[in-house]
Amino acid sequence: MPSLAESMGQRVQIGIHNIGLSIVNDITREELLYVSLSKSKVVWTETKKSRVRPLSHEVNAHLEELYKTHVEQHEANPDDKQLVRKTYHMDQFRVYSFIFISNLIVFAFDTAELISSKGQRKVAKRQALDGLWIEYAWSVTSAALHIRINRVQIDNQLDYTMFPVVLYPVISKATGTDHAEKPFIELSVLESKTSRSTVMQFKYFKLLVQEFAVKIDQGLIVAILAFLRAEKSAAAPTINMDTDLEQIQKPLNAIIKAQTESPSGDTEMYFDNIHLSPLKIHVSFSMHGSKASEELLAEYPLVAFLLQTLNVAEVQDVILR
Numbered sequence: 001m002p003s004l005a006e007s008m009g010q011r012v013q014i015g016i017h018n019i020g021l022s023i024v025n026d027i028t029r030e031e032l033l034y035v036s037l038s039k040s041k042v043v044w045t046e047t048k049k050s051r052v053r054p055l056s057h058e059v060n061a062h063l064e065e066l067y068k069t070h071v072e073q074h075e076a077n078p079d080d081k082q083l084v085r086k087t088y089h090m091d092q093f094r095v096y097s098f099i100f101i102s103n104l105i106v107f108a109f110d111t112a113e114l115i116s117s118k119g120q121r122k123v124a125k126r127q128a129l130d131g132l133w134i135e136y137a138w139s140v141t142s143a144a145l146h147i148r149i150n151r152v153q154i155d156n157q158l159d160y161t162m163f164p165v166v167l168y169p170v171i172s173k174a175t176g177t178d179h180a181e182k183p184f185i186e187l188s189v190l191e192s193k194t195s196r197s198t199v200m201q202f203k204y205f206k207l208l209v210q211e212f213a214v215k216i217d218q219g220l221i222v223a224i225l226a227f228l229r230a231e232k233s234a235a236a237p238t239i240n241m242d243t244d245l246e247q248i249q250k251p252l253n254a255i256i257k258a259q260t261e262s263p264s265g266d267t268e269m270y271f272d273n274i275h276l277s278p279l280k281i282h283v284s285f286s287m288h289g290s291k292a293s294e295e296l297l298a299e300y301p302l303v304a305f306l307l308q309t310l311n312v313a314e315v316q317d318v319i320l321r
Contacts, residue, residue: 008137008144015130022157025227031157032223033166040129040150044112046122051135055124062090063105063112063124070107090114129183142192142203149185152212156220162286163215170211170282184210199268206275213282213317218307219289225296225303278321285315 019037024030043054044063054060066088074083088105104115110126135146154167169184190204247255287310297304 008139011137014134016132034155037131038151039131044124145189147187148183150183162217162288201270203272208277211280215284217286217288222292281320283318
């Protein structure tokens with residue numbers, strides 16, 4: 001999808017470093033959750049046709065080590081002009097499709113120029129990836145959407161809780177050996193548009209979700225149910241029968257014809273290539289906290305069943321795949 005999106009003439013990019021969202025019950029004046037989307041740690045990245053990509057874990061670690069050495073030497077000798085263009089050496093490494101052998105590295109502020117023995121040049125920049133990054137590109141015949149959420153964390157804001165952090169990503173060994181900073185959620189969609197068809201055709205649909213942990217107790221579940229609970233109206237319910245009475249006056253064949261000829265309203269979708277990453281979730285649950293009333297549980301029978309099932313159980317770091 002990237003090559004197709006890059007060929008589109010119109011493009012919008014939105015990048016936000018950090019986002020914080022507080023969920024408060026305005027009736028009880030109680031804060032329930034705090035949701036944060038935060039930027040990544042500082043990593044070395046490469047920009048290719050307006051798209052920023054982190055370098056591999058190995059290259060990141062080596063570049064960061066050389067960069068810190070360069071900064072320490074420059075701070076110790078600020079008047080030494082030779083340090084400004086001092087070159088460093090790095091063994092063979094790969095930057096995506098390029099293999100660099102017997103490389104020279106030159107640092108300038110927060111950038112590094114990588115020069116191979118064959119004259120190939122790459123520029124890497126030291127920066128933090130945005131917490132939320134959205135790119136939308138389009139043309140007459142197609143549209144592409146790319147969403148990247150770097151890190152998500154949900155904190156429990158209740159006064160008494162067993163788990164202060166409800167949801168957070170888990171760094172696996174596989175993630176650490178591939179790229180220095182993989183986004184927690186990444187969505188890539190490519191749609192083919194045509195005016196002669198009502199079917200939405202997607203050439204490419206890919207959703208990746210990294211490994212994460214969910215820790216929740218009964219007190220938070222009760223607080224969320226109370227927050228979602230609709231206020232009961234004192235007024236008596238009313239029934240509008242005007243539409244039904246109008247239908248009675250119509251002939252049966254007219255009603256059947258109107259139903260068969262009118263569009264169903266359903267949207268049809270066709271996917272050429274769809275990929276959903278497998279999920280790996282670490283689940284912990286505790287019965288700690290206030291108990292729900294019978295009236296509240298009656299409105300949410302599925303939650304009531306789960307709480308009754310786990311009434312005598314404590315779940316600690318159970319892995320669901």
